[in-house]
Amino acid sequence: MASTRIEPHKTAIYATALTAFFAIAGIAIVDPILPAIGAAIGATTWQIELLFTAYIGVMALGMIPAVMATGRFGYKKVLIAGVSTVAVAAVLASLSNGIVPLAALRGLWGLGNAMFFATAMALLVSLASDKKWVVELFETCVGLGFAVGPLIGGLLGQISWRVPFFLCGMFMVAALVIAVTRLKDPEEKPAPLRFTEVFQPFRRPAFVALSVVTATYNFVFFIVLGYTPIFLGLDVVPLGLVFTAWGIGLAVGILVVGHRLAHRFGAVQTVGLAIAVLLVTLVGLATSHSTAQSVVVLVVAGVAMGICNANLTDLALAMGSPDRRVTTGAFNLVRWGFAAPAPVVAGLLAEHVGLASPFWVAFGVLAVGVVAFLVTGHLMARSVGERVLWSRWNKDAEALEGAPEEALGELV
DSSP states (O other): OOOSSOOTTHHHHHHHHHHHHHHHHHHHTTGGGHHHHHHHHTOOHHHHHHHHHHHHHHHHHHHHHHHHHHHHHOHHHHHHHHHHHHHHHHHHHHTOOSHHHHHHHHHHHHHHHHHHHTTHHHHHHHHOSOHHHHHHHHHHHHHHHHHHHHHHHHHHHTTOTHHHHHHHHHHHHHHHHHHHHHOOOOSSOOOOOOGGGGGGGGGSHHHHHHHHHHHHHHHHHHHHHHHHHHHHOOOHHHHHHHHHHHHHHHHHIIIIIHHHHHHHHOHHHHHHHHHHHHHHHHHHHHTOOSHHHHHHHHHHHHHHHHHHHHHHHHHHHHHSOSSHHHHHHHHHHHHHHTTTTHHHHHHHHHHHTOTTHHHHHHHHHHHHHHHHHHHHHHHHHHHTTOOSSSOOOOHHHHTTTTOHHHHHHTTO
């Protein structure tokens, strides 16, 4: 993938995209080493899941102040603060000996990622002459992060669960050096943003309807991502390979399938189809009688999740405020905020009810989302110029593809 124009800031662009890769890999790198961490430090299932919940919860709360900080300090300073925070958290996590400090450091890691993702795409677009190329580069790097993160965790985790954390920290240190020396703020600084502005999109019925569907979906996303590694009971390397396959399925759903289906059938209906498939895969996981069956179902779930991610942010941007920072802030608050409890809930259910129970609870939660979709789908479709059933993707929403916020949102 190469730009058709001369790019004077190519080093800085590649450095930022690479940092995005490791930021997303840092989410997925934990999957294959969760059982190893639990065994090494004597943590129970729900305590292990704190590593996800702390990360997601802090990231959800951190997104809004991070966006607001860009109006005061500029993008570069906020990004540098974020990368520095991740580097410190990852290195200290590799040295931690207890579940509480480790979970606290994962929360700090989430705060750093919130600052990074609030700024990365704005900086990339300001540095690039070819805007389409830089968005595609970002999408590819972050998509690879979901696919390669588990592989890194699996291969290095067989040495020690500490090694993947430490390596992430070292890569972030390198990214920090490049960010300090190579990056620069856009000429036009972002306007100040008040806290109350973030909640303006919730005055729109279509956005509220989409938020309900998204909340149930993201809860399920992190049941699958956070609990399935425990459920499968595999060793570190096989678990890394399994979640690499899941990550590839996710990337295919995002980068290959999701938008094509939306162009043919409409984004609203494509999301409805994807969550219906995901609902079926939850039954498959809950009733699975073999590891091979669970892995196949998990990969199918990954594709369905990728299709959802590819279209939910398009729809949010089309239904929300004209100020895209406001829309992405509100949408990220929903998608990360409702996802945060999922891993710990799954851990508690597995310990006190049964190993399959988290998937049945996830089924129930997503069923609420399906019902909400059936009841309010016409509101969402009408707001983006679509019809139910079946209509093609409308031009206004299609124009959002390739926008920085859309590229970022569909991958995180």
